[in-house]
Structure formats: C-alpha cells, structure tokens
Amino acid sequence: MNRPAWLRDAVFYEIYPSSFSDSNGDGIGDVNGIRRKLPYVKALGCNALWLNPCFDSPFKDGGYDVRDYKLVAPRYGTNEDLYALFREAHALGIRVLLDLVPGHTSEEHPWFIQSGQAERNEYSDRYIWTDFWIKGTPDHPYIGGETPRNGTYMLNFFKCQPALNYGWAKVTEAWQTPADAPAAKATRDAMADVMGFWLSQGCDGFRVDMANSLVKADDENKSYTSALWKGLLNEMRAKYPEAAFVAEWGWPKQALCLADFDMDFYLDHPGNGYNRLVRSPDAYLKGNDPVAFVKDYLDRYEVSREAGYISFITGNHDTPRISWYLSEERLKLAYALLFTLPGVPFLYYGDEIGMRYLSTLPTKEGGYTRTGSRTPMQWGTGHNLGFSPGDPQALYLPVDPAADAPTVAEQERDPASLLTAVKAVLALRHRQPDLQADGPLSILHAKAGDPLLVYRRGALTLAVNPSDGPVQTGLSGAPLFQLGTFERGELGPCSFVVL
Ligand code: GLC
Numbered sequence: 001m002n003r004p005a006w007l008r009d010a011v012f013y014e015i016y017p018s019s020f021s022d023s024n025g026d027g028i029g030d031v032n033g034i035r036r037k038l039p040y041v042k043a044l045g046c047n048a049l050w051l052n053p054c055f056d057s058p059f060k061d062g063g064y065d066v067r068d069y070k071l072v073a074p075r076y077g078t079n080e081d082l083y084a085l086f087r088e089a090h091a092l093g094i095r096v097l098l099d100l101v102p103g104h105t106s107e108e109h110p111w112f113i114q115s116g117q118a119e120r121n122e123y124s125d126r127y128i129w130t131d132f133w134i135k136g137t138p139d140h141p142y143i144g145g146e147t148p149r150n151g152t153y154m155l156n157f158f159k160c161q162p163a164l165n166y167g168w169a170k171v172t173e174a175w176q177t178p179a180d181a182p183a184a185k186a187t188r189d190a191m192a193d194v195m196g197f198w199l200s201q202g203c204d205g206f207r208v209d210m211a212n213s214l215v216k217a218d219d220e221n222k223s224y225t226s227a228l229w230k231g232l233l234n235e236m237r238a239k240y241p242e243a244a245f246v247a248e249w250g251w252p253k254q255a256l257c258l259a260d261f262d263m264d265f266y267l268d269h270p271g272n273g274y275n276r277l278v279r280s281p282d283a284y285l286k287g288n289d290p291v292a293f294v295k296d297y298l299d300r301y302e303v304s305r306e307a308g309y310i311s312f313i314t315g316n317h318d319t320p321r322i323s324w325y326l327s328e329e330r331l332k333l334a335y336a337l338l339f340t341l342p343g344v345p346f347l348y349y350g351d352e353i354g355m356r357y358l359s360t361l362p363t364k365e366g367g368y369t370r371t372g373s374r375t376p377m378q379w380g381t382g383h384n385l386g387f388s389p390g391d392p393q394a395l396y397l398p399v400d401p402a403a404d405a406p407t408v409a410e411q412e413r414d415p416a417s418l419l420t421a422v423k424a425v426l427a428l429r430h431r432q433p434d435l436q437a438d439g440p441l442s443i444l445h446a447k448a449g450d451p452l453l454v455y456r457r458g459a460l461t462l463a464v465n466p467s468d469g470p471v472q473t474g475l476s477g478a479p480l481f482q483l484g485t486f487e488r489g490e491l492g493p494c495s496f497v498v499l
C-alpha cells in the first residue's frame, strides 16, 4: 500500500491544547506545556500527536473558528514554540499532525471581513454569498443583516463559521460558482498555502476537519469534494512525501478510495460498528455478541485494505468520554481490541487513565455537551491535579473534583491500573508487526448470542470475552499476553488473550 511507511507502527495521541498542561500558570494549557510532556507520550507508547486547532481564534467553537491560519493562538504561545515542539517531538520519534479547518473560518477572519464589503474585492467570492439580503437555499443555514454587502452568507457549522467557497457541484442559482470556477480554485490554493506553510516548518501532516463538506450540492459519492482532496493531497505529497492526512469523514470508500486520504476516522455515528462496539446500549464490549460490530467493521475494512487505514478512536473532543460507557475492566478490553485491529488507532488524552465525562459542566467556548470531555488532564494528586500552577478559580475548565479522580501519578505506581494495561498493549503492538496497521486480519469466531470474539492477525490468535462469565474458547497454547484469566482454553470474565 502506497502510504507513508511510518503509519504502519503509528499510534496517535490526541491533545486538546487548552486542557493538557499549563506551563505559565494562566490556567490554560499551552504549547510549552505539551513540549514538557512529550516524554510521557513516548513512554505511554504513542509515537504521533494530533493537536486540536491551536491557531488564533475568538474561540467560539474551541478554535474551530480560525481567525489566522498561520498564527499560533497567543494563549497557547508563539509560532516559535510550536516549531520547537516539532523539533523536540521528532527527536523522540514522535510525529505531529495539526488540525486543518478548511470548510470555514471565523467570522472575524480578515478574508471574511473583506468578503462582506459592498464593493467587490479579491475576497468577495471567498465565501458563499447569495445576491440578496434575505435569501438562501433550503439545505443550509444562511445569515443576513451582519455586513454591508447586499447578500446573505452560508454557514458551515455555528453562526460564527461562514462556509468557504469551493463552488457547487450543480449550479442552480446565478450567485453560485461552479466547482471549477477561478473563485473556487482560489480558495483551494489558499488552503494549499496554509498546508505548505506548516509542513515547511516541520509539521507532519493534518487531521482535516469536516473534510467531506467542501463542494456544495455534491453528488452522493462526494465526487467533487473527493477530486479536490485527491489533487490537493498529492500536491502536498510531491514535496512532503512523508506527510500523513486523516479525514474527519467516516466513510472509507470515499475518504480513502476517492479522496485519497491516508486514514479515515471510525467516528461514533448512531448504529455504526464503532457505536455498536463501545457505546450503544447493546454494545459488544458491554457483554453482548460482536456480530453487528464485526459486520460493519469488515465492510469498511475490505474497502479500505488496499487504499488506506481505518482509524479507531478511544474517543475524541466531540463525544462523551469512553469511561461514561464502560467499567474500568471493560475499558482495558476496549483498548486491547482497538489497539490490536488493523489501521492506525487514536487515543484521546486522559482516556488512558479513564478520565471521566463531567456531564454537568456548563458549556465553554461552544463545547455544549462536549465540554465534559475537555477538562484538564489529571497528572497527579496535588494542586489542580498537576495541570496548572495557577489559581484553581481561573482554570480553562475545572479539574475533576471527585476524591477518587484518576491520575497518571497514581496509576503509574499501580501494576493493575488502566494506564499500566494501556502501556502493555501498546508495547505488544510495537513488538509484533502482525498487530500493526498492515497486518492481515481474519475473524475466526463471531456468533449471535455469544460474547466470544476470536480473530487472527498474521501468526497470532486473539480472543476477547467482555461478558461477566467464563467462556470456553477451544484454543490452546501459552499466552503471549493476557488481561484477566485464560486457563485450559477457558477465557475468564472480562478477559483478553493473545496466543
Ligand atoms: C468537527 C470538529 C468539531 C467542530 C466542527 C466544526 O466536527 O471535530 O469540534 O465543532 O467540526 O468545525
């Protein structure tokens, strides 16, 4: 497969910059905080980072409302700090992906301010505008009454996020520009310029936000948006062949085969395989049978096998934490499974210690129900749980107030902890090429009404039992690795074995 070779053994760690480590005591995490935690990431077994947007922004959507694509948000530090992070990460063998938000900008971006002027200028067509102050199309929200221009503009997400103009697959109104119009090309080139800027500074690629949203009224295969990405990504690869790109898309057939991304997230969508593995009421890891998960997963896996990688997530900044759904024993199984299937997995910061979803927190910076998954990393038992030396009242979000809030320091000392289990599984993956992204997979046992899942990765056989009782596997041999118990073919409750 023609993907960067380093992805084969890559395990990503997603960092929400505001909440990871505060180096200067202002209560907000920052780039220098991340720098000093690189050895932690390395020791955990992750060798790549994805940083959520760290660019200048009014932060009405946690930074997904970018005001300047080429400037590190002052609250996180300087561009120099980020370049230093790239260098130090590389010295430890860690790659760094930034978050590219190509579908929209902040309403405070200078392009948008220009675009909203009454007189035509270079940026008039950079966003999607109608030609009258009360007008729109039924399939998208439009905003009027905010700018001198006689028109309304399309939103891509929140009100603060006007849609950039990559044109329309099918033009039905005089004010719409075709996908091959110069205005659409200019937007695309502007994004190429942003990507080239960071790649030239040492960034190793991008996680691409709402990657499937670019060309409007696209066909059901997203052919226009896909063609745009294929061209753009390959333009980047010509100069940066090691760069890697992961799509927030959730449909490998399009994201990998057509749009040519290296990786596509297996997102939490209602009823899909990821959802039926971890989160739905009948999820496999809650002790049910794995049939629905396996079917959805295999369909995607077959499609992706020659084209790129499916990226499992433990969770992300948009979903309730995985610990909301599973007990600690089952979290261990979840990670064992997610980290031993093909593709390139992503671990969300804090999931390695089972940080909790703080469901009652009021919304912060456009987080709403996502806010409870974005609280400060819990490093130790001291002041602010080691996140910040600052005033506890001034933190970006409060730390978990529970007396038994899990911490890195405590779990590092405990051989039975979740953190210890995560490290062990990741170390196993790094030792065994069969368990890595490209290793072959076949399902040996997945049956309705039966919680046992057995699968093969190359020379290894793996079995999972998420139920509360033992199951007979019919397998024999000495375990190479195990969680829980495995004796004379019997896999204990909440157990996992590699033979
Ligand atoms: C993606 C991001 C999410 C953001 C949205 C708009 O789904 O993951 O956090 O709010 O796009 O950019």
Ligand code: CA
Residues within 6 Å of the ligand: 022, 023, 024, 025, 026, 027, 028, 029, 030, 075
């Ligand atoms: Ca700070």
